[in-house]
Amino acid sequence: MTSTADDRVRPGSQDHAPAPDRPTAGSPAAPGSPGQGQGRQPSDGSRFRPEIEGLRAVASLLVVVYHVWIGRVSGGVDVFFALTGFLAAGQLLRAAERGGIDLFGQWGRTLRRLVPPAAVVLVGTVVASVLFLPESRWPQTVQEVVTSAFFVENWQLAADSVDYYASHNTASVVQHFWSLSIQGQFALLFPVVIIVATLAARRAGIAARPAVATLLVAATAISLAWSVTTTATDQTFAYFDSLTRVWEFTLGGLLALGMSRLRLPVWAGIAAGWAGLAGLAACGMVLDVEGGFPGYLALWPVLCAAAVIVAGDTDHRFGTGRFLSSRPMQYLGSISFPLYLWHWPVLTLALVTFHREEPGPILGAAVIATSLLLAAGTRHLVEDPLLRSRRRRPGTLRDHRAAVLALVPVLVLALAWHAVTDARAEPSGLVGDPDHPGAAALAPGFVDRGARDAEAIPPAVSAYEDWVEYQSDCAGVPDRPALELCTYVPAPDPAARTIVVVGDSHMGQFLPAVAPIARERGWRVQTLIRPGCPLSTTSESNIGEAPCITWNEQTLDALGEMRPALVVAQATHNVRAGGTEATPPGMVEAWGRLAADGVPVLGIRDNPRFDSAPPSCVDTYGRGAPECDVPRAGLYPRASSLPAGTPSTVSFLDLSDSICLPTTCPPEIGRVMVYLDDNHLTGTFTASLAPVVGKRLAALLGR
Structure with a gap:
């Protein structure tokens, strides 16, 4: 990745000061010649720092190698954040001390560096995705291409992390743009x-440097505290939250402000440099970077990067400066930004194309080689020409124009792809017609x-969106703030029988199976749905124990007061390969409480859950591919029945014969896609269950 400091001090740019970062005896940067047993005073970034370019190369290589061959997250991105803060703080403070910061010009230079190479990668990714990416992943990818182009991909991923109905989203080909955002x-x-900060310092009559330092200290403390707290409570959201990352930039900025005071003996610099590099290399193996x-x-990768920066570029033969300043590391550092951008889509599309979960040594080597070639091409054909053009014809407006023009093809392609996606999302028929019998x-x-x-319907490109919309006529429940009671099928007669469908999102998807008989007989269908919370006296999922317990408690109380004609809820849970299906005791206890209130229950056997999404498998291998059929015996190993102690007011409906064939559970039945993700039935398929469900409801409720 690139830094965001001015090109004049940016390692790897062609606009940096030509003087090498090797201080001579008596210079302000180093009172003694390094390697002669004296300490040195590292530069704060006002001069070209070859070891920083080498450090960028190390961080980029770690990101790529960890992603491709180790399958973990390395912590290299945190190094990029710290380096950006280090270079930006020093450059901006020097500009402020010289008389002021040209904000519009600063933005232009930043956008000119970031946008064109990113746009080239996005254009290439869109074209490759149309050719190789399964259609089921098109809607997500189109959306994330646009958010990546506008530097808000991290917020898109953060929103998806807390959106239960976005849980089907797989790692997209542009997911790595979160860090660039x-x-x-x-x-x-x-x-x-x-x-x-500098204007406030000027008004207060104090120097800009201590004012900025105070601000950075405060920002570091606040952001780090927020990061620790949020990571402990919602790590997935915290990972993409900009505010949890601010301290990494500001800590790098504080390092830049304090570099003039740091002196290390040669031996200490050698030790600090190698300790920092060793720590960076081991970070992803020792720590759960992605999960923690x-x-x-x-702090681990940030402080390791700081150690390398403080160690400086000493010429001592045992120092890290020799290694980091070597020609190969300098070149890798110069292409680190496009290398980071290219490696992820190349890896993701390679895995999709070759139907692999992991690349292995040969495909992995091909991915890295391809990424390096694309990165080099982007550097020499995009970044370098732009830099040369700016030197010949400098101008702030040119910088902004270059960024805007680079975005145009990205947005045009994204809009065109979105239009094609919408066109292909239209189903070719309706469930129940001769071509699409579904469960029938x-x-x-x-x-x-x-x-x-x-x-098949729904089409692969829109299968992930086939959620049942039930929240159109909803209201809160008095004295029960956790509940929202929605009416899915209204009834003109206030005295009409009421069916309440209760539980998690699986029951929300079940509503189309209940609706036809209710409309035919004038019944009312209402819902009490909370994703991740099946009806129980406790929590049966990891969505959140306390919220589910509270919701279930208030739901049972509300149902006892409402006394509907029937409650429809899950009767089993966790149908996975290996025979994990069970009826938790909490469900039986909940039915007992409803029985005490005179409320009958129809318990529905749950549908299967898979390790990966069946629609994506069909999109990859084709319809009818045996790779997508899961053995039924592993999911439903036996005929299910309600456990002992179940109240007599509870009936049981086993729909496994309508969801699975005798030996397999396929992703498509009757030319209807059964699943929209790895564990939810499509609304289209549940509509095809209406004849079976309607017969049972008619038997229970009569006319």
Whole structure:
């Protein structure tokens, strides 16, 4: 990745000062020649620092190698954040001390560095995704391409992390743009903060440097505290939250401000440099970066990077400066930004194309080699020409124009792809027509009179969006703030029988199976749905124990007061390969409380859950592919029945014969896609269950 400091001091740019970062005896940067047993005083970034370019190369290589061959997150991105803060703080403070920061010009230079290479990668990714990415992943990818182009991909991923109905989202081909988004946000906002701080210092009659240092200390403390707290309570959201990462930038900024005071003996610099590099290399293996960052754990890579920076570029033969300043490391550092951008889509698309979960040594080597070639091409064909053009014809407006023009093809392609996606999302028929019988195809005596080659519904490109919309007529429940009671099928007669469908999102998806009989007979269908919370006296999922317990308690009380004609809820849970299906005791206890209030229950056997999404498998291997059929015996190893102690007011409906074939549970039945993700039925398929469900409801409720 790139830094966001001015090109004049940016390692790897062609605009940096030509003087090498090797201080001579008597210079302000080093009172003694390094390697002669004396200490040195590292530069704060006002001169070219070859070891920083080498450090950027190390961080980028760690990110790539860990992603490709180790399958973990390395912590290299945190190094980029610290380096950005280090270079930006020093450059901006020097500009402020010289008389002021040209904010518009600063933004232009930042956008010119970040946007064109990122746009090239996004354009290439869109084209490759259309060719190789399964259509089921198109909607998510289109959306994330746009958010990546505008530096808000991290917020898109943060929102998805707390959106239960976005849980189907797989790792997208542009997911790695989350870090560039945070970096871009910092680069655009940090100059404003420095301007405000220096103006405030000027009014107060104090120097700019201590004012900025005080601000950075405060920002570091607040952001780190927020990062630790948020990581402990919601780590997935915290990982993408810009505010939890601010301290990594500001800590790098504080290092830049304090570099003039730091002197290390040669031996200490050698030890600090190698300890920092060793710590960086081991970080992803020792720490759970993906599952535990940022929080206080992110101090590891940030402090390791700081150790390398403080060690400096000593020429001692045992120092890290020799290694980091070597020609190969300098070149790798110069392409580190495009290398970071290219490696992830290349890896993701390679895995999809070759149907692999992991690349292995050969495919992994090909991924890295391809990424290096693309990165080098981006550097020499995009970044370098832009830098040369700016030197020949400098101008702030040119910088902004270059960034805007680079975005145009990205947005045009994204809009065109979105239009194609919308067109393909239109179903070719309706459930229940001869071509799309759905679950009816498994009924005894069924005769298929439809076209065998008819397209499945919903189409792969929109299967993930086939959620049942039930929250259109909702209201709170008095004295029960955790509840929202919605009416899915209204009834004109106030005295009409009421069915309440209760539980988690699986029951929300079940509503189309209940609706037809209710409309036919004038019944009312209402819902009490909370994703991740099946009806129980406790919590049966990891969505959140306390919220589920509270919600279930209030739900049982409300149902006891409402006394509906019937409650429809899950009767089993956790249907996975290995025979994990069970009826938790908490469910039986909940039914007992309803029985005491005279409320009957229809318990529905739960549908299967998978390790990966069946629609994506179909999109990858094709319809009818045996790779997508899961053995039924592993999911439903036996006929299910209600456990002992179940109240007599509870009936049981086993729909496994309508969801699975005798030996397998396929992703498509009767030319209807059964699942929208790895554990939810499509609304289209549950609508095809209406004849079976309607018969049972009619038997229970009569007319």
